[in-house]
Amino acid sequence: xxxxxAWYIVxxxxxxxxxxxxxxxxxxxGGSFLMGDTSGDPDEKPLHRVVVRDFYLSETEITNAGFKxxxxxxxxxxxxELGDGSFVxxxxxxxxxxxxxxxxxxxxxLRSGKDDQCPVLHVSWNDAAQYCNWRSKKxxxxxxxxxxxxxxxxHATSNGYRLPAEMEWEYxxxxxxxxxxxxxxxxxxxxxxxxxxxxxxxKVHPVGGKKANRLGLYDLTWNVWxxxxxxxxxxxxxxxxxIFGPSQGALRVLRGGSxxxxxxxxxxxxxxxxxxxxxxxxxxxxxxRNKE
Numbered sequence: 001x002x003x004x005x006a007w008y009i010v011x012x013x014x015x016x017x018x019x020x021x022x023x024x025x026x027x028x029x030g031g032s033f034l035m036g037d038t039s040g041d042p043d044e045k046p047l048h049r050v051v052v053r054d055f056y057l058s059e060t061e062i063t064n065a066g067f068k069x070x071x072x073x074x075x076x077x078x079x080x081e082l083g084d085g086s087f088v089x090x091x092x093x094x095x096x097x098x099x100x101x102x103x104x105x106x107x108x109x110l111r112s113g114k115d116d117q118c119p120v121l122h123v124s125w126n127d128a129a130q131y132c133n134w135r136s137k138k139x140x141x142x143x144x145x146x147x148x149x150x151x152x153x154x155h156a157t158s159n160g161y162r163l164p165a166e167m168e169w170e171y172x173x174x175x176x177x178x179x180x181x182x183x184x185x186x187x188x189x190x191x192x193x194x195x196x197x198x199x200x201x202x203k204v205h206p207v208g209g210k211k212a213n214r215l216g217l218y219d220l221t222w223n224v225w226x227x228x229x230x231x232x233x234x235x236x237x238x239x240x241x242x243i244f245g246p247s248q249g250a251l252r253v254l255r256g257g258s259x260x261x262x263x264x265x266x267x268x269x270x271x272x273x274x275x276x277x278x279x280x281x282x283x284x285x286x287x288x289r290n291k292e
Contacts, residue, residue: 021065021116022135023207025056025289026216033171033178036238037269043234044269052171053243054291057164060207060218061226061286062131065116067102067123070131073138078102079124079277086122087280089202089260094280102127106204106259106281117206119224119284125252125276126152128163128227128285135287136160152276154229156244157290163229164288165243166253166271173220173256173268175213183267185220186213190263194222200259204282221256221266224284228253232273251275258282 036047070076080086080101087094088108100108102122105115123131129145129152136143142158154162164172173185186193193213195205200223208218220226230245230253239246245253251273257266260282264270274283 021063021069023058023060023062023066023286025287026059027291028052028055028057028168028172028176028215030054031171031176031178033174033176034180035167035170035269037267040267040269041271043237043271046238048238050167050171052167055164055168056289056291057168057172057217058286058288059216061119061224061284062128063117063207064102064111064120067120067131068116070134071102074134076127076130076134078122078127078279080122080279083277089281101279104281108281117208118204119207119219121204121224121281121284122279123284124279125163125227125274127279128287131285132161132163132287141289154244159290159292161287161289163227163285166228166230166245166255167243168288169220169226169228169255170268172215172217173213175215180268184222184263185217185268186211190222190266194257194263194266195219195259196222196257196266197260197262202260204259219256221268222258224256224258224282225254225272226256227283227285228255229288232271234271237271254283 030053032051035050037044038047085098085100087096089106133143141160144158144160144162146153174180182188184190193210212218231249232251232253233246233249236246254272
């Protein structure tokens with residue numbers, strides 16, 4: 001039974017984390033909440049009530065160190081490595097450069113050891129889903145994503161790792177509250193909880209460097225954009241589409257804003273989208289799991 005403004009945090013103890021560099025999973029008690037923003041962009045409206053089930057969400061974004069474990073264990077090559085690189089930031093803005101991939105910074109330089117705790121960058125939705133499958137297999141869990149050529153089949157009831165549903169992401173960012181009480185995840189003052197264009201010095205920062213929200217989750221509305229599971233459809237946002245959103249659509253949802261964005265882009269309800277093979281230097285991901 002959901003209690004107004006109640007919140008719960010329990011570290012996930014049902015599955016041991018033997019994987020070096022992987023963030024803890026935080027248990028988020030489900031409930032109903034008002035999703036969207038009456039004063040936001042058109043695709044954030046109308047404000048509408050949704051029900052979220054209990055789930056787990058990673059405490060932080062997946063770091064470069066964590067993604068490295070995956071790559072070294074599997075030999076996986078990302079979309080950027082197999083394709084034409086990724087977008088990097090320079091004095092003129094964003095430009096795509098060949099040879100840029102997850103081992104590089106937002107500026108296109110090879111990362112050093114001091115960058116290991118920064119969010120992994122230059123990863124596509126496809127890359128993030130493949131990471132989820134690897135981590136599920138490693139821990140003896142059911143895989144969520146079934147890649148069949150250009151088609152991805154989702155096993156929604158699997159107990160393995162996946163990308164968070166958009167409604168889960170917003171609910172967690174709003175600290176499990178029925179009604180949002182802050183513009184950003186954890187505070188009304190963006191500087192207290194966020195690395196954004198006003199204080200990030202035009203670069204990404206290590207995870208967990210700002211105040212957590214009251215669920216114990218870091219960096220939800222800032223630092224890097226985060227892939228969500230859902231296909232993007234501005235018209236379907238307010239419809240009863242199930243936990244994973246619409247079944248059709250070429251784009252995938254991004255949430256959270258980044259080190260390169262202003263405060264408006266870091267609001268709890270702000271949404272954008274990219275193709276599932278898109279990658280750049282201000283985009284990463286965190287993972288979720290169903291409650292067993």
